[in-house]
Every structure is written in structure tokens, then in C-alpha cells.
Amino acid sequence: MRAPLSWLAEHVDLPAGMTGRELAEVLIRAGLEVETVEAVGADISGPVVVGRILAFVDEPQKNGKTIRWVQVDVGTEHNEPHSDYAQGCRSVVCGAHNFAVGDLVVVSLPGAVLAGGFAIAARRTYGHVSDGMICAEDELGIGHDHSGIIVLPAHDGAGRALEPGDDPAGVLHLRDDVLDIDVSPDIGYCLSIRGLAREAGQNLGRRFTDVIDRPTPAAVADGYPVRLDDAACPLFVALTVTGIHPSRPSPRWLARRLVMAGMRSISLAVDITNYVMLETGQPLHAYDASLLNGPIVVRKAGAGEVLVTLDDVTRTLSADDLLITDDTGAIGLAGVMGGQSTELRATTTEVVVEAANFDPVTISHTLRRHNLPSEASKRFHRGVDPNAAYSAAHLAARLLVELAGGTLAIGETVAGELPTMPMQTIDAGLPAAILGVGVLAERVVEILRESGCDVTVAEPDEADGHRLALVPPTWRPDLRDPYDYVEEVGRKVGFDQIPSVVPAAPVGRGLTRTQAGRRAINTALVASGFVELLTFPFGSADDLDRMGVPGDDQRRALVRLANPLAETQPYLRTSILPGLFAAVNRNTSRANDDLALYESGTVFLAGSGEAAPIPSVGHRPTAAELAAIEAALPRQPWYLAAVLCGHWRRAGWDGPAEPAGWRQAFAFADGAAGAVGAHLERGRASTAPWHPGRCAELVLGGEVIGHAGELHPDVIRAFGLPARTAAVELDLDALLRLAPDGGVIAPVSGHPVAKEDVALVVADSVSVADVERALSDGAGELLESINLFDVFTGGQVPPGHRSLAFALRFRASDRTLTDVETAAAKESAVALAGERCGAVLRAF
Amino acid sequence: MLGPEQPAEVSQPAVDRMVADALAAFAAAGSSAELKAARLAHTGEKSPLALANRAIGTLPGTERKEAGQRLGLARAAVQQRLADREGELSAAELAEQLVAERIDVTLPVEIAPQGAPHPITALIDLMGDVFIAMGWEIAEGPQAEGEWLNFDALNLGPDHPARGTSDTLFVAPIDHHMVLRTHTSPVQVRTMLDREPPIYVVCPGKVYRADEFDATHVPVFHQIEGLCIDKGISLAHLKGTLDHLAKAMFGDDIETRMRPHYFPFTEPSAEVDLQCFVCHGASVGNPDAPCRTCKSQGWIEWGGCGVVNPRVLLSCGIDPEVYSGFAFGMGIERTLMFRNNAADMRDMVEGDVRFSRSLKGMAR
Secondary structure (H helix, E strand, O other): OEEEHHHHHOOEOOOOOOOHHHHHHHHHHOOOEEEEEEEEOOOOEOOEEEEEEEEEEEEEOOOOOEEEEEEEEOOOOOOEEEOOEEEEEEEEEEOOOOOOOOOEEEEEOOOOEEHHHEEOOOEEEOOEEEOOEEOOOHHHOOOOOOOOOOEEOOEOOOOOEOOOOOOOHHHHOOOEEEEEEEOOOOOHHHOOHHHHHHHHHHHHOOOEOOOOOOOOOOOEEOOOOEEEOOOOOOEEEEEEEEOOOOOOOOOHHHHHHHHHOOOOOOOHHHHHHHHHHHHHOOOEEEEEHHHOOOOEEEEEOOOOOEEEEOOOOEEEOOOOOEEEEEOOEEEEEOOOEEEOOOOOOOOOOOEEEEEEEOOHHHHHHHHHHOOOOOHHHHHHOOOOOOOHHHHHHHHHHHHHHHHHOOEEOOOOEEEEOOOOOOOEEEEOOHHHHHHOOOOOHHHHHHHHHHOOOEEEEOOOEOOOEOEEEEEOOOOOOOOOOHHHHHHHHHHHHOHHHOOOOOOOOOOOOOOOHHHHHHHHHHHHHHHOOOEEOOOOOEEOHHHHHHHOOOOOOHHHOOEEEOOOOOOOOOEEOOOOHHHHHHHHHHHHHOOOOOEEEEEEEEOOEOOOOOOOOOOOOOOOOOHHHHHHHHHHOOEOOEEEEEEEEOEEEOOEOOEOOEEOOHHHHHHHHHHHHHHOOOOOEEEEOOOOOEEEEEEEEEEEOOEEEEEEEEEOHHHHHHOOOOOOOEEEEEEHHHHHHHOOOOOOOOOOOOOOOEEEEEEEEEEOOOOHHHHHHHHHHHHHHHEEEEEEEEEEOOOOOOOOEEEEEEEEEEOOOOOOOOHHHHHHHHHHHHHHHHHHHOOEEOOO | OOOOOOOOOOOHHHHHHHHHHHHHHHHHOOOHHHHHHHHHHHHOOOOHHHHHHHHHHHOOHHHHHHHHHHHHHHHHHHHHHHHHHHHHHHHHHHHHHHHHOOOOOOOOOOOOOOOEOOHHHHHHHHHHHHHHHOOOEEOOOOOEEEHHHHOHHHOOOOOOHHHOOOOOOEEOOHHHOEEEOOOOHHHHHHHHHHOOOOEEEEEEEEEEOOOOOEOOEOOEEEEEEEEEEEOOOOHHHHHHHHHHHHHHHHOOOOOEEEEEEEEOOEEEEEEEEEEOOOOOOOOOOOOOOOOOOOOOOOEEEEEEEEEEOHHHHHHOOOOOOOOEEEEEEEEHHHHHHHHHOOOOOHHHHHOOHHHHOOOOOOOO
């Protein structure tokens, strides 16, 4: 809502000299979102004055134009001497022809700056020195018209005769402060000068004059016949004005206000309905009475009914659309947009003015269904004061009489009646309790009465104190619940009056185990060199195809979005990896080639396929309803994934480059697990999207919780990734669930360690982990640690085999081990490795 | 050196000469090796002092004691000087070695690449810590959420415009009533359904809007919301909590403003503004110094808040006659923009590693 300050000032007694910005501060404090205060006309400076045309000569030019060489009296202060005129004048070149000798015009003189920074200087043109310029609307920024120059009336708005040299700013409504306010949905009444002026008055403590000053009468049917067939239209006022002059233009003040308020000037009758709407908040519609056929009936649309709206679009109506109809069918989409068949024409002399009230929900459905936001629907879907209709209709009729020369027909129609406003009772102490600032009961009553509420104070009750019975005014349908009244009091007291008090929470339990675990993992991964990313959790079936994910994989349990952001990514992700692959592409395209990226976040695996119920509100849903919602939702485990490519370590002075690959992928998984005290075991696996020979399943507590390794060459090709790109993806929830909870601290042995190395030859098919486990199991409890320190092939190692060298450390907690004990433990370790893995002790 | 055939002299002048020779030799030794040679020559078994000492036994008893004392003092003096000289030489040699072993400490060392958390994650943790320190807890919930939890329970009725497909992403089919949560408020609902008051929780997480994608809007972003339900809770407590958070995020001199607003789930509702950190209000009404950050308004909107609407409490099974509460929420991305001057929200989601690496130090 764009509200010119001058317009507001006609409805509220603003303090003298108050600027738009000062008023904006007051309104912002009261909860109105004033987005900008535009100083309209502030860019026009220097001598811009009223001039009277003394004489002119039309001079045809070679380019086909005819210019006028004009002598204009701009007042003694600005006139230059001229031989023909005693008072002097200025001589200017003008391209327009819509003026005559004696007309008053607007002249900008050298030194003036017009709209858009257009500086005026004396300049040579068409063989003359033009000593200024006669202005058109657009040059002054007051309109878009450049078809001719502005011809001023003889008198200003106050009836004073305009003289050459006068400042035309007032008569042109050149300067004003326009407040642009984003009105929130609960205060629809502020979509009007009336509502904003009321708020200003209340918050400034200044007198407000309500333009809605006629009580709505009981139903009367003396005017144009109207029948209400649907409860969504509780009230309909119709007045008829006859004998209007269709060619009369809108007066400058009217058109100017519409423009400042952000609307266009169309024709006088339409401008009047818009003007009254802006002023009162009551949308109006004017019908050409000669085009109406039979009584106006408000009803719901029939199936397949169509309407051509004012914007020249043929709309197929829904049975939920509320219509204004006559004998010919639909003539308007109630509260949203009028129809073309009855719209005002250039020939219209008799109009029927409609001022009606409509149900906000019905209107909002229609406006959304037809995607038709209009000035009317914007107001109706928030709720319009039903009591405004009657007064607004009369305001419009009066303007049609005064400005368009019409006559108000005798007999008016008021169909329907004012709705009753709901009563609510509150404790007078409630606002103070909820706002946290002292507000006396008297002040609560005063504020609510100023807001238009009908307040009845019950006798103070010993237990409850003052109870207030409250009925909101017709323009405040938002005042319904006790807390709505609390807010109304709060807005008027001012939120800046509320003290700042930190509440004392009871002792907390800190982070949950899961939250602490996630943080520990993040910290460890970052410290070890990985960069965290956050990608959009959307995906496509094509991603899974390119990853080679088979049809029965759980990652195919896709959840589709009904209205995805991009049709190419219609699903929620079941794997984080495609998002990271895209991030790799983006980074490498920007020459960020060495990448160790990870993301920690949810994936979405399809739920039961059932619908989630929508329980009723106002009470806790049943356990069954809540369980049904849970069952319907996708499973949303938290995953952890990483992608590695390029170099892990760049070539340096101290060593060659180290490529990033499957080793770091394994280390990533180990590091994440290690951060929460878990030790992952790795087993051979063959899973998409990994290289079948270079993929490990990550096992914890007997559960496979993820996979890591080098990507399949086909996947690398399909996603355009660097060669040998490696990746990890694991179920972070499972990792945290299976991670140990601290354990027991064993006494630290002070006895010496005994070290033994063994080298075992095993077949290639035997994994290190199996050999290590066998050695460990065989060595028994004296084994303190085991470490693989060499893998060797060739030489004396037979083909298809490799030699694995392990360093074993033995220690007892209670004694120094003898050589015999150590040797026995080592032999038993080697024996078990031989038994389980076919390992043969290698002779050095 | 004296020949073995010559009897050793033990007279005072002879001993003094031996000592003087030894000390001179030690002083002349310029390295540990030279000192070792001098040591052998002057304290070894064949040294004059050793021979003289051995000769004591051959002296008559009357002279023996005196000579013994003389030689004892002399040998002690020589040993002392030897130890001192050894210390001097090894210190000098160590000093030389340390100089020789000097490295260029500016050589780059790179054990691992430079890791970094995403700034949004870092900020979520930081904001969470502010509340953990106050005794609050962090609550989490699903991102694909029941429509009832995202809307109805929060007093956004079936006709609320935000429930349309132009604002909200729906899980297909729409009539299965599941959405990608448009705020983290359903976590508040879940918390109220799960726990008895008092409740003091913050809910950080990812949220979704069918929004445009530009420098200040991304369709997937992060919020942190707070919920406090207790006896006697008022708007003053909300103000205190937000002031504390603002100071923790932006420093002690940050100014905040609570401005009445409208949200269906709170009543009264407000928006919380921060004083513009660029112009500090100087651009207001001053066309010569416009501020792009606050559009010369002096304030920038940080988040929404208010007293929990009793209709919400009722739907969550909490008696509004006994308990009241407040809730607030703000965008993490927006907070990051204000705190760390991140200019373009698109950078936060495009996954360029340079963005993640750009925040440094404790004050993430």
C-alpha cells in the first residue's frame, strides 16, 4: 500500500511539519512494515514557475515538425525585458500545440533541474535561443503523458487565482512523501488511507476523522435489484448514478493521487472507484447500467460456466467461484475482477456502483485458482470492513456527481446485513503477563477502545480481578482470541517498552550422544584435511543409472516430489555421492583440482507409501494418528560421504606428489569411526558405484554400514570425474549407534616389551585383515599390538602369493616375559595363521 | 717427556712446573681431540705427575707425607682445569654444530591438505553452543515432514497461502500430506508432543521453499529456531534471549529492535531487527550516503519471533492456562551474511571448496 502523506493528513490531524519519514518511524513501531518513504518530486529543483502565454508563432521546420516560438510571462522576478511587453517575458521554443494565448502553463527556467536529473539551460535550437522550457507531465515526474504540455487551471485548489511567477508545486501536487507499506495478512484494514490514518492517529495521540461515517442501514431494495444467493456475500450495496459525462477527464489531484498510490489513471468513473477504494479499503465496481440485464444475483458458478474478465481473458469457472451475475450469466468474479460485458465504456452515462462484502476464504481460493491478484482481491482475501460498503458507495456516488456531473438516482439497494462480531472475555491482567511489562487495567481498556473495540468492564471479582468483555470493531476480524487483544495492547504500548529478561532454563543435558558424535567426526575430518560441502539433497533416477545402482538396491527406494524445483531432479536423494560428483565437476571447472570433499546429511528412503493423516487441531492428536504420520514419512538416516581426486599431497621440495585415491577413502572412513572410538573392519565387496576390485565394505559390530574405495571406471566416465576418483559413503546413524561408550581403562603395565617380527607368505586371495586376525587370535592375550610393516612380492615369493611382514609386541601385566613364553606365543600365532589362511613362515 | 731412567722429581718447583705445563697444554687444546691428547700427556699413567706420584713411595718417611699432599693438590688442580676445559670445548663445539644444522624454517610443510567445515555447519554449532551454555538443548527432526506438523499444528490452516505448491515443496502425491519442511518449527511441535514443559530447545536444520534462486534467496537453506515453554514466560523473556544471542553473534554493542509483525504460530508476533552493521543508521534520511545493506532503513531484518499462540499449545497437548512460551527463528545463511559479509548466498550451495575454506579461526 502506497500512502501519500498529504492524503493521510486529510484524515488524521498530523503534527505540523511532520515528514513522511517521521510518520514511518511511528508506524514501524506499531508493527507496520514501511518499506520505503519516497520523497516524490524531491528531484525537481530550481526555478519552475507558472507562466501565462502572451503570444506565439507557429514555425514549420525542414524536418516536417512545426515548432512554436512562444513569449511567456513568468512573473516580474523572472521576466527578461521585451520590447512588446511592458512586464517583460521569456521566449521559448515549444514542440507542443495544445495551448492558446492566455493559458497558464508550467515553465522551467535555466538553472532548473527536472525529473531524472534533466538540467535546463538557455540553448540555441531551431534558429532561436530558447530561454527555458514549457513542461509536460513526464518532465515533472507527475505522469507519463508527453502528448502535450500541462495547461493549468485558472485557480488553485483553494480557489486562489494563479499568477505568472507562482510556484506550481501545490496545484500540480508535485511534491509529497509516499510511504510504501507491506501490509501483513492480519491487518487488512491498513490497505487503506483510512486504516493507516487511524493507526497514525492512535499511535501519535492525534485526532482521526473516519470517512466511513454512515451507519449501514437495514436491508432496502429501492435501487437496482440485487439478490444474494450465497452466504459468501453477506452484504451488497448498489447505488445508481445517472447522467454522467463520460468524456470528462479526471481532475489532476485525483489522477495524481492514484499515480502516487501506484495505480494508473484510466477514466474518471474508474478512477473514482479506485480512489474511494484506496481511501476506504472498500473495493468498488462500477457497471454500465445500460449493459445490465435483469437483477444482479450473487451465486456460486455452475459447472463449465465461463466469464471474460476485464483483462480480456476467458476464464472457465469452478463451482467454488463466487460470481456476480445477471440474466445473461456471469458478469464478474466476485471480489476479484469484473467482467468485460458490463464494463464502463467511453459512452457510459449511467452507472451502478457496487460496494459489497465477500468471504475472505472464498475470495482467496478464487484468486489462487485463477492466479488473479488484483487490488480488490488483495483486500477481500484479507477481509474488508463490512461496515465500509455503504459509506464507500456514497463517497463514490458523491464524486460521480461532483466531478462527472452525474445525478444520484433516488432509491438505493442494501442487500444482506452486517455480520455480528464475536465477543471475547479476557483478564485485564493478561496483556501485562504476556508482554512482560506493566500495563494497568485502565490503560488496557483505553487502548482497546481507541482501537474501536466495544469494552465492557465486569465488576472486579476477588479471585480474577477485572474481566473485560470485548467486541472488536467491524474492521478488525483479526481480533478473536485473548492473545490477539494482548498483541493489540502490545503494539500500542510499544514493544520497545518491554524489558529484556533472560529466562532461567533448568539444567540442561548438553549435546545428545548423536550430536556430540557428529561434531567429533566433523572436527576430526576437517583436521585430517577434508573440506565439508552442503549440496542440494535432490536427485534423479539418471544419477543412479550412471552410478550403476541395480534395480533392487535400497537406493532405488526413491521419494518423488510433486513440484520439484527442477524437473531434472525430481527425487530426494538416496545417496549423497551424485551431489558431491557435481561439486567435483564444478570445482575442477574452476581449476580446483585437488579435492577431498565430504558432506554429512540426510538421505530419503521411501516410506510405507501410505498417506499421512491430517489430525484435527485444538487438541493433541491421538497416538495412532501420530504413529500413522511417522509410518508414512520416508526413512531419513543421516549419511556421511566423501569424494577424493587429484592430489592428496602436492609435489613438494620434500617429496613427490601423493595422489588422492582409495587409501584416503579408507582413511576417511577409519578417521570418522576413530573419532567416536569405533574401529571399522573392511571386507571385499562389489557394490555400485565402486571398482569391483577396489571396493571395501565397512563393517562395524557385524553390520555393513557403508562402502569405500575407488570408483568404477564407467562411473568416472559417466560423471566426467578425474581418473581414479575415490569415494566413501556410510550410514552415520549406524556408526554412532554402534560406536562404543567409553569402555574400561586397564592398568598400564610397567613390565618390559618383547618384540618379534614374522613374515608370512600367503596366497593373493587371502586378505591382510584375515591374516592379522589369525595372528592376533593365535598369539593370545600376551599380544600387545600388531602392525603390518611390509608387503612383498617377487623374489623368492611364489607367483600368486605375497609376503606379509608383521611386527608383534608382547607384554604381560604382571611379569617380565621369558624368551620361552614369547617364542611360544609367536609360534602359536604363526600356527593359527597357517591353519586359517594357509600362511607359511617365510625364511629370510 | 721424562725418560723412565730419570728419577721423578717431587720438589715443589718441579711439581709447580708440571702443573703449569699441564694447564698450558689444556689451554692450548683447541678441540676435544687435542684436549684428549693433552689429557693423556698430563694426567695419564706416564705423565710427569703420575710418575711423581708413584715416586712418593720411594721417599723417606719424613718427606713422604709432605710430598703426598703436594702432589694431591697439584693433581686435583689439573683435573679441575681439565673438566672446565672439556666443558668449554664441548659447548663451543655444540654451538658450532647447532649453527651448522640450521634449517630454513620458512620451507613449506604440508602433511595433509587444508580441511574446513562448511561455514553454515560451523555457525550452527556456534549458535547451538550459545544455547547449550544457557542450559537449553538441541532438538532435531525429519526434513520430509507431515503436513500437519509443518502447518496445521502451527495454526496455518488449510487455506493458508504458504501451503500452496508455489511456496512449499510437496512429496508426491500431494494428497499424501507430506512436505519438505518450510521451517524447523515442526521440530518444535515434535518436542512439545514428546516432552513435558519446561521446554527450552533450539532446532537448527535444513528447510525448503519453492523460492527463487538468487543472491539473497536459495530454495534450500538453514534455520535455527528456539522454543521456550514454561510457567510465567512473557515477551520480555523472548527479548532477553534474543538480545543475548545477538550479542553472542555480533558483539556486545549490537543494537536490536523488536517490531510487531504477524505470524500464525505466534501471538503477539514480532520481527527482530539488527541495527545495520554497515552504516549504523547513518544512511537514514541521508540521500548523500545511501546504504545498500539496509536500503538506508538503518535496520536489517534478522528473524521472526513471538509468544507461542495458545492454539499451537492446544494442538500439542499443552495447557495454555498453565504454560506460556515464546519462539523465534532466523536464517543461518542470513546470519552468516551479516557476521562474515558473505555477499552471495549462491556461493553457500555451489560447493566451491574456496567458499568452505574462507572462514578462519575461532570466530567462525
